[in-house]
Amino acid sequence: MTDTAREEILARISEALGRRGGGEYVSSSPRTAVPGTGGTAHAESGGVASANTAATAADAGYHHEGTHTGESLIELLIDRLVDYKANIHRADGDPSATIAELIGGHSSVVVPRGLDSSWLAGYSGGVRVDAPGEELSVDELDAQGAVVTASAVAIAQTGTIVLDGSDECGRRAITLVPDHHVCIVRTDDIVDIVPEGISRLDAHAPLTFISGPSATSDIELSRVEGVHGPRTLDVIILSS
Amino acid sequence: MTFLGMPLLPSKRRSDLPGGQGNIIEAEAFPEASHEHLSNQQLRNNIGHATSTIRSKRAEVVSELDDWEALRDAGEATKNEVMANLPEYLAQFEEAFTAAGGIIHWARDADEANAIVTELIEDNAPMLETGRREVIKVKSMATQEIGLNEHLEAEGIDAFETDLAELIVQLGEDKPSHILVPAIHRNRDEIREIFMDKMPDAGELTNEPAVLAEAARRHLRHKFLTTKVAISGANFGIAETGTLGVVESEGNGRMCLTLPETLITVMGIEKLLPKFADLEVFLQLLPRSSTGERMNPYTSFWTGKSEGDGPQNVHLVLLDNGRTRALADEHGRTALNCIRCSACMNVCPVYERTGGHAYGSTYPGPIGAILSPLLTGVQEQGNGSLPYASSLCGACYDVCPVKINIPEILVHLRGEDVKANHSPVSSQLDTALTGASWMMGDGKRMAAAERGLPLAHKVTSGEQINALPGIASAWTSSRDIPALPEKSFRQLWAEEEANDRDEEGQR
Ligand code: SF4
Numbered sequence: 095m096t097d098t099a100r101e102e103i104l105a106r107i108s109e110a111l112g113r114r115g116g117g118e119y120v121s122s123s124p125r126t127a128v129p130g131t132g133g134t135a136h137a138e139s140g141g142v143a144s145a146n147t148a149a150t151a152a153d154a155g156y157h158h159e160g161t162h163t164g165e166s167l168i169e170l171l172i173d174r175l176v177d178y179k180a181n182i183h184r185a186d187g188d189p190s191a192t193i194a195e196l197i198g199g200h201s202s203v204v205v206p207r208g209l210d211s212s213w214l215a216g217y218s219g220g221v222r223v224d225a226p227g228e229e230l231s232v233d234e235l236d237a238q239g240a241v242v243t244a245s246a247v248a249i250a251q252t253g254t255i256v257l258d259g260s261d262e263c264g265r266r267a268i269t270l271v272p273d274h275h276v277c278i279v280r281t282d283d284i285v286d287i288v289p290e291g292i293s294r295l296d297a298h299a300p301l302t303f304i305s306g307p308s309a310t311s312d313i314e315l316s317r318v319e320g321v322h323g324p325r326t327l328d329v330i331i332l333s334s
Numbered sequence: 335m336t337f338l339g340m341p342l343l344p345s346k347r348r349s350d351l352p353g354g355q356g357n358i359i360e361a362e363a364f365p366e367a368s369h370e371h372l373s374n375q376q377l378r379n380n381i382g383h384a385t386s387t388i389r390s391k392r393a394e395v396v397s398e399l400d401d402w403e404a405l406r407d408a409g410e411a412t413k414n415e416v417m418a419n420l421p422e423y424l425a426q427f428e429e430a431f432t433a434a435g436g437i438i439h440w441a442r443d444a445d446e447a448n449a450i451v452t453e454l455i456e457d458n459a460p461m462l463e464t465g466r467r468e469v470i471k472v473k474s475m476a477t478q479e480i481g482l483n484e485h486l487e488a489e490g491i492d493a494f495e496t497d498l499a500e501l502i503v504q505l506g507e508d509k510p511s512h513i514l515v516p517a518i519h520r521n522r523d524e525i526r527e528i529f530m531d532k533m534p535d536a537g538e539l540t541n542e543p544a545v546l547a548e549a550a551r552r553h554l555r556h557k558f559l560t561t562k563v564a565i566s567g568a569n570f571g572i573a574e575t576g577t578l579g580v581v582e583s584e585g586n587g588r589m590c591l592t593l594p595e596t597l598i599t600v601m602g603i604e605k606l607l608p609k610f611a612d613l614e615v616f617l618q619l620l621p622r623s624s625t626g627e628r629m630n631p632y633t634s635f636w637t638g639k640s641e642g643d644g645p646q647n648v649h650l651v652l653l654d655n656g657r658t659r660a661l662a663d664e665h666g667r668t669a670l671n672c673i674r675c676s677a678c679m680n681v682c683p684v685y686e687r688t689g690g691h692a693y694g695s696t697y698p699g700p701i702g703a704i705l706s707p708l709l710t711g712v713q714e715q716g717n718g719s720l721p722y723a724s725s726l727c728g729a730c731y732d733v734c735p736v737k738i739n740i741p742e743i744l745v746h747l748r749g750e751d752v753k754a755n756h757s758p759v760s761s762q763l764d765t766a767l768t769g770a771s772w773m774m775g776d777g778k779r780m781a782a783a784e785r786g787l788p789l790a791h792k793v794t795s796g797e798q799i800n801a802l803p804g805i806a807s808a809w810t811s812s813r814d815i816p817a818l819p820e821k822s823f824r825q826l827w828a829e830e831e832a833n834d835r836d837e838e839g840q841r
Contacts, residue, residue, distance in 0.1 A: 099440040103603065103654045106351050107420050110662035156404035156615070174628065226642050232559045232593060252621075252629035265643040266592040266634075270585065271559075289614035297575040297610035298434065300640045303617075303633035308585035311625070312499035312515060313543040314522055315384050321498060321547050322554065323585025323632065 160251060160286020167250050168331060171284055174253025178306025179319050180327040189278055189330050190215045193242060196276050196328050200239025204230060204268050208261025209244060213278070224268050235267060240274035241324075248279045249291040252305060255279060255329065256291065259300040266300055275324040277304075281333045354656025354709035356444035356480045360694035363719040368692035377519045377689045381511070384518045385680040391626025392677060392733070398628070399618070408615045410737040413671035416573075416606050417661065423573040423606045424652070430576025434638025436648040443655050444480035450651050451482060451565065451598055452489050458596040458647060459491070459563040466490050470557055472580060472590045473497035474567025475513060475674055476600045476653055479696045482565070493565065494557055496586035498550050505532040511690035513698065514624055514676040519689060522546065529553075554586070564590035564645070568601040569673070570616060571650075574609045577637040578650065581620060581630050591634050597645035602653050604661075604670040616673065619735035623675035656709030665746040666708045671736045672701050678730035678740060684723050693720065700730035704743045712747060713754040721747035 162170050172182050185192045194216030197203050205214065207225035214221055222238060224230050230238075244262035245255045255277055257263040269275055285291050295301060308323035319325065360367070371377055396402050416423055428438050441447035459467040469486070471477065471493050483493045483504070495504045502517040503510050506528045510516030517525070522541040529536050529546060533553045539545055566587070570579045578599055580587045591597060607616065621630045639648045661667050679685045679699025690698035695706040695717075703724055707717040721744045730740040 099442050099446060102442060103440050103652070103658065104421050104424070106654065106658035107424075107603070107661060110351060110658045110667075111418065111420070156401040156408055158614075178631070229642065236559060249629075254629045259640060259643055266588065267644075270588050270592055288618050289611075292611060292614040292617070295610075297572060297577050297635070298637045300637075300643050301633075301635040302588065303629065305627070305629040305631050307631065308583070309631050310498045310547055310584045312497070312502070312517055313525055313546055314380070315387055315515065315518070316543045318544045318547040321551055321584040321586065322496070322558070322589050 156289075157287060158289045160290065162250060162286045167284055167286055168281060170286070171248055171250035171253065171279075172331070174250060175306065175329055178253050179309075180253070180306050180329050183328065183330045184333070185330050186333050189213055189332050190217075192330050193217065193276060193278075196330075197240045197242065197274070200274070202238055203240045203242055204235060204238040204272060205242050206261060206264025206268060209242060209264075214242070224264055229265065230268070232267065232271060235271035238272045240276060241268050241272045242276045242278075243269055244278045244280070245283060247291050247294050248284045249286075249288055250284055251287045254288075254291065254303050254305045256295065257302045257304065258295060266302055269302065269304075270323055273324055274326045274328070275304075275307075276328045276330065278330045278332050281331060284331075351659040351662050352443065352656070353659050353711040354443065354479075354654075356655065357696045358479055358656070358706045358709050358717075360706070360716050360720060362694060363716070364692060364694070364723045365719060367694055368688040368723070371688050371692045374689075376521065377511075378687060380519050380521065381689050382686055384512070384515055385686050388514075388626050388680045392623060392680070393626075395622045395626055395628055399622070405615055405618055406735055406737050409619050409673075409735055410668075410671065412607060412612050412615065413673075413736050414668070416608060417604070417667060417670060420603065420606075420661070423608060424603060427571055427573040427576055427606055430574065431571075431578075431638055431650060432576070434576050436576065436638035436650055439649065439651045441651050441653050441655070447480050447600060447651050447653050447655065448482055448485040451600065452486065452491065454596070454598050454649055455486070455491055455563055459561075466492055467563075468492045468494065468557070468561055469563045469565055470494050470496050470554075470561045470590050470594070471500075471564065472566040472582070472587045473500045473516075474565070474600060475696060476567045476602055477565060478510070480600070480653070480655060482600070494554070494561075496554055496558070496590060497582075498547060498584060498586075501550055501554070502528060505529070509691060510696075511698070512676065512679065513674055513690075513696075519691075558586075558589040558593055562594055563596040563598065564594040566590055566597065566599045568599050568605060568650075569620065570613065571601055571606045572608075572610050572613070573606050575637055577610060577635050579613070579633060579635045581633045583625070583631045585632055588632055588634055591636065592644045594645055596647040596649070597636075598649045598651065600651045600653060602655075602657055604657055620673055620675055623673075623677040623733065623735040656711075659711060660705070660708035663708055666704060666743050668738050669701065669705045669708050669740075669743060671738055672705065673736060674701075675735055677733040677735065681729040681733050683725055683727065683729075688723075693723065695720075700724060700740045700744075701738070704740060704747060707747055707751075708743075712751045718751040718755045721745075721751060 175182055183192050190213050193213055197217055200219055202220035202222060204222045204224055207223055222230055243257065243264050246258040246260065246263060247256045248254065257269060259265065285294065307319055307325055307327040308321050309317055309319050310321045311317045399405065431438060439450045441450055455467055455469055459469055461467055467490065469491060486493045495501050499515055499517040502520060502525055511519040522543060525546055526539050526541045529549050530539055533549060535553065536549050539549055566580055568578045569581045580591060621627050636644060639646050657670060660670055678701050682700050685699040693702045695702050697705045703720040707720050710717050712718045724744050726741045726744065728741050734740065
């Protein structure tokens, strides 16, 4: 059933595009010109390769790099994170004192396998390490007061922190089920605008973009922080 | 300014590709359906408040980007490129998604998609003591379009909406009225009553939004942690890598996409982007146009399955349901470029007064007025009145992040409708339109109403109108209404048709 559906849908698309016979594309409204290139983007022979080498968004005239650097870049990120009701802290070299202060009230926290263990040196509660083959169950995660992770990239302009499932960021579930997320952002990982952030990421990794804690505006449009994800987001900006 | 009264030349090639089914068909013609909603003061107040608030937030965050127009151009070009090469991008996506351990299913229409999803649930969700199965759902336009929840219900499967607004709508046995804030027509007291009535464990609640949100959290928490199968839509599919993405706020999306063993995603075939890098454009266009935020709180991307992280049984249903029919319409196909941001409904004066229910479709507002009839065809189904649900003011085109020329497509579809449904004998719709006094009878709002044209043209002596009295004054203070044409659209159309016939006769 499904195979027939596949063939039929692809045939319908070809008909809809006015292609006849061998899949030749007959464009009747050549609106595929890409701004800034003067080129057209329709495939010569309908091959995937030609479709993808055709100019797309990457050549257009929007910004690919931001203008903020150094301290002004960090300040922009902080400003945007605060706007999204995240709590911001700064640490120089060693974040362990800040972390201890933030999670001190929880009797147990979870961390991903690759997190620098010295960062938890000041914490006296229980530490559960989530690692391949030793994943915590959902119920175990639900019993943790907080999760501490690093991050892959932070985008200043939008106040966005990206986790990429690496050993330092952990599985997606560990930053979702506990109610309190403490996330360490290294200053080297801060970029200015969205295109710079995307270019640093691996599409095949499970990616989570976080811009402030969970929020809803569904009731009379009044914003409520914290519906289903972690209700508290603490961000520690770590300078090296 | 383009003279919007002039029809585009109708397409010579009349597609007979099958139209879509499901919740995209008007039960009642728009002019009639809107009557009832117009007199609902709460609806008008709530929608007015919501649209004006989101509108100003959007304007503010858009003005922060000095390359906004370039981003829109890039968005438009990318989507046009996808549509022009859709078979290649679909094949490429399929290969990449499958290589990453995902499984793809193709569905020609709503029935087929519903059947595929049902079978997958039966294979993967356990039968409970009640004799029924349960799944959790992320808010998704595609599954609303195909009427999945209703279908599953009949098949013995309970689908729990987990987005707060969708939950309110579902528990209230109601319909969404806006694609972004579906429960915006409800106030906090009503929501409190729905929750206390329908959530067995809710207890006594106040009407504070924070209290109500907390009740929803408690209500759904256990479901998130224990349900085996989740259903989602997708905002984007990346052809190059086979990646899917969902954009959300509450974290219910992350819960559904991450915790269950099986994930079933339903996505329209038009949702693809060529490359992962294209997200650099769309992740700027979508949140700013939609909720007026620089970025929405959560965005998730997954590519097939990730070993040890998230669902290990990952399915995708690729849905046609009239999309190929829309694609065949050369003047309307750009409606498929829509990324469902809802900006067009927040600026539409007609939507603001009628709300979303009047459109009778999953897709309300300006985009719904073109997308629904394109998916079903104006001829086959009763969607012929939707293209008239517009003042053609052009505000929707101005805000659309992918630059869909909605007014132009509306005019084109009106032409299609006239051709298909209105000659030579007057139809039921004509009668309905004659009775559409709510809009056309009020000269302040709709001076260009067809019937009044010849007279209005004389009164205004063919000059531009730059000030209207009364409630319309705010509107004309920021824009001019073009001089009124001498003839109505219908008259012009009939004449064009007659000329065509004459010319053909002479050949
Ligand atoms: S038509 Fe444009 S403005 Fe309207 S929802 Fe779609 S993308 Fe947004």
